[in-house]
Amino acid sequence: MPSRFLNLMLTPDVQAAQARYYGRSQDRPGTSASALFGEDEIAFIAEMDSFYLGTVNRDGWPYIQHRGGAKGFLKVLEPAALGFADLKGNRQLLTTGNLTHDGRICLFLMSYPLQARLKILGRAEILSAKEHPELAKALIPPGQELVTERLFRIQVEAFDWNCPQHITPRFTEAQVSEAIRPLQQRISDLETQLAQRDRRT
Secondary structure, eight states, rough: HHHHHHHEEEEHHHHHHHHHHOOOOOEEEEEEOOOOHHHHHHHHHOOEEEEEEEEEEEOOOOOEEEEETTTTOOOOTTTEEEEEEEOOSOOHHHHHHHHHHHHHHHEEEEETTTTTTEEEEEEEEOOOOTTTTHHHHSOOTTTSSSSSEEEEEEEEEEEEEEETTTOOOOOHHHHHHHHHHHHHHHHHHHHHHHHHHHHOO
């Protein structure tokens, strides 16, 4: 829902910067309802095996953290809610601490193969897996119960898609392996044919 996203992001400072560099600024679209994910967003999120999330600490400093896992570990719980299991890490708890002061959060989801990116604004709450067993069951990947420290549930306020400009296509090892599998099979078939021909001569 770009209008909701722009309504939150087009602050007077942003509008002033637009006017300074481009001679005019965008108008804020006005109030609108919270965002609801559609089929495109749900499908895109389900394919993610990593994302970046941003928070701000008590002193106003921004902090960006990378989160990764199996494909689909970031789950759409409702049309306007996301969640994921927080696994054991370096024990700094920077994001967790920041969110106890200010629950606002920004998620940045990037698909390099598709040259697509989805920005999500929301408010996060941190929950105990023991106190929320149903949510834990939905979010914790199989076999990772013992390394899950807490659960993140994010109420989505707005989202927006970026254009593909300047996104360099990159592919995972699994994606490359899948793409070259037919070529490897073709090479194997040709090698077999050559070996059979050599035996006949």
